[in-house]
Amino acid sequence: MAHLLGAEALHLDFPTKTVFDSVSLGINAGDRIGIVGRNGDGKSSLMAMLAGRLVPHSGRVTVRGGVTIGVLDQADTLDHDDIVSAAVVGDGPEHEWARDAKVRDVVNGLLSDVPWDGRLGTLSGGQRRRVALARLLAGDHDVLALDEPTNHLDVEAITWLAEHLKRRWSAGAGGLMVVTHDRWFLDEVCTLTWEVHDRIVEPFEGGYAAYILQRVERDRQAASIEAKRQNLARKELAWLRRGAPARTAKPKFRIDAANALIENEPEVRDATTLQSLAVSRLGKDVVDILDVDVSYGDHQVLSEVVWRIAPGERTGILGVNGAGKSTLLGLIDGTVTPTAGRVKRGKTVKVATLTQRMDELDEHLEDPVRTVISRLRTSYTIGTGSKAAELTPGQLLERMGFSAVQLSTPVKDLSGGQQRRLQLLLILLDQPNVLILDEPTNDLDTDMLAAIEDLLDSWAGTLIVVSHDRYFLERVTDQQYGILDRRLRHLPGGVDEYLRLRRAQPSTGGPGRSGGQSGSDGGVSAGGLSGAELRAAQKKLTSLERRMDKLSSQIERRRTALADHDQTDFAGLAQEMDGIRALESEQESLEEEWLEVSEHL
Structure with a gap:
């Protein structure tokens, strides 16, 4: 395996602390490396040193002769007066770049809604970010260094980027370094993980799920590792093993000891208790959206939306930028x-929104952090049932990663992640009972995301989440809806189903992109089915949808x-919850059958 670049005894100091102390590592052809760690521990600095953007105070970085490195910075370095096309592919004639399949793929994947002849100064921050990423990916580089590449990308663009990076080089060729808090992306793309902590870089085999497995085992063996991080990692690992076993089975290392740690680990949420608490806090009615249209002037954003939000419901909302997610919230x-149409709210509903x-x-x-918190409640209950515990605001802050020193820090001097x-x-x-989270993962590292997920696991109320962070969305919600063609659609198959439905929609047409396909080939319809088979499958799909809707109403x-x-009749409550769980089990079976039929279609 060819060596691409290496670092020997890197030492880096900032005015207030030593970031790295004698770090040595290397990148070989075929390596796809995810760099994780707490904010401020040096992830971006490490990648900048390896890419030649930052000079270490001692040590050296060596690059094999002829190896080129392409870098995506977090900062916006584009010229406001430049034209999009020139920024991405240069000033040459169109036929020169259009015949390059890789460049066409990049332009179609990232810039389908960006004006090809527009000036960069007229674009939004998200569009400029995609232009910068497209310019980098359109070039030829042996090593790519990507700093937060998924910022400002929606679920579709993140999925496209992951697929592009997986097929960009042949096996055993090229090198990738990526700093990101998007755990799904890390799992999908990376074959190695570097954890930056305590002035060192610790390597792990595999993507994010594999890294969590090994970290739990490392923490088990090293009793001195703080218990808080271990417990959070164990809980996250239990969810990973249940939700994505194929991912954690890929690494070539012994996982028996790690699996033993989670053998008796409970589900991440006590759904029964949380549901009961939510009903007692919210009553029968939460929010009913009934046949609602929303237009701004002549532009219709939402059409015929029907959504009865239940007590304790945990729902993720998916949609492209501009689809109407903020309007729905x-x-x-x-x-x-x-x-x-109309919107009906329950009398006891108290909505709170975590905005961008x-x-x-x-x-x-x-004001100092301590002063801000002291003005509010004196205690906060975390957990449910026998595991419930009262925390002071100070203990809650510590749980969320604030140190004793930071409690005396004015809010204006906190980092973006700390303010979040x-x-x-x-x-x-x-104490809201309906919580809306609008892109809550901005500026947070993977450990802090796990801490917030742990906090939300014990929160009893209705939760609505809009996020492009697929891992977070699937982790904290139990169901997903998508906004497609101005309508709200339930997605029994989750994010994967949303992506399939989006791919089935006609293309919007950008540079080098053809329109959507239409019609069928001869007498064969979708999925290679004959006309009769197609009609039978569509009829079955409609029948399944009716049965699923009926079950949803019964459950509600x-x-x-x-x-x-x-509420004191615990036996009766338990019996009722058993009945609800039986209906939910039947609903899950119908959803699986619905997915199978959809696959054929």
């Missing part, structure tokens, strides 16, 4: 008025009825 929290902005912190910018965590804590301490009615049940 506005219907729930009352900031958007429907053009047609940080408006909640504006009035506290000059404080914003969530302020919202939770206000029985959940709502729990509010009127004697």
Whole structure:
């Protein structure tokens, strides 16, 4: 395996701390490396040194002769006056770049909605980010160094990028370094993981799931590792093993000891208890969106939306940028008025929204963290049932990664990730019973995302999440909906089904992209089925959808009825929950059958 570049005894100091102390490592052809670690521990600095963008204070980086390195920075370095086409493929004639399949793929995958002849200064931040990524990927490089490449990308673009990187080089060729907090992306693309911590770089085999497995085993063997990180990793590992066993089975290392740690690990959420608590807090009615249309002038955003949100429901919302996700959230929290139809809210509903902005912190910018928290509740209950525990605001802050020193830090001097965590804590301490999270993972590292997921696991209420972070979305929600063609559609198959439906839609047509396909080939229809087979499959699909809708209504009615049940009648409550679980099991079977039929179609 050819050596591409290496580092020997790298040492790096910042004014307030030593970042790296004698780090030695290398990258070989075929390596696909994910770099993880806490914010501030040096992930971007490590990659910048290896890419030649940052000079270490001692040690050296050597690059094999002829090896080229392409870098995607977090910062926007594009010229405002440049034209999109020139920035991506240069000033040459179109036929020169259009005959390159790789360049066409990049342009279609990232820039289908970007004006090809537009000036960069007129684009949004997300569009400029995609132009920068497209310019890098359109070139030929032996090594790619990507710093947060999934920022500003939606689920579709992230999926496309993962597939592109997997097929960009042949096996055993090229090298990839990527710093990202997107754990799904790490798992999908990377074959090695470097964890940056405590001035060192620790290598692990495999992607994110494999890294978590090995980290649990490492922590088990090293008793001095702090218990908090180990417990969070164990809980996340238990979820990974149940949800994606194929991923954790790939690495070539012994996992028996790690599996023994989670043998008796419970489900990440006590769904029964949380459901009961949610019903008691919210009552029968949460938010009903009934035949709602929303238009802005002549532009219709949502059409005929029907959604009855249940107590304790945990739902993820998917949709391309501009599809209407923010408008849908506005219907729930009352900031958007429907053009047609109506929205009905329960009397006890208290909605709180974690927005992409940080408006909640504006009035506290000059105050120390400790002072801000002390103005709110004196305690917060974490966990449910026998595992419930009362935490002081200080203990809750510590759980969310704030050190004793940071408690005295003014809010304005906190990092973006720290402000994001404080914003969530302020919202939770206000005790809402409906929580909306709009892109909550911005500025958070993987360990802190795990801590927030752990906190949400014990939160009893209705949760609505909009996020391009697929791992987070699947981890904290139990079902997903997609906004497609201005309508809200339930997705029994989750994110994978959403991506299939999006691929089936006609293309929007960008540079080098053809329109959607139409028609069929001879007498054969979708999936190679004959006309009769297609009609039979569509009829079965419709029947399954009706049965699934009927079951959903039954489940909703029985959940709502729990509010009127004697809350001291534990045996009766348990019996009711057994009945609900039986219906949910039947619903899952129907959804699997629906997916099988959909696959044929």
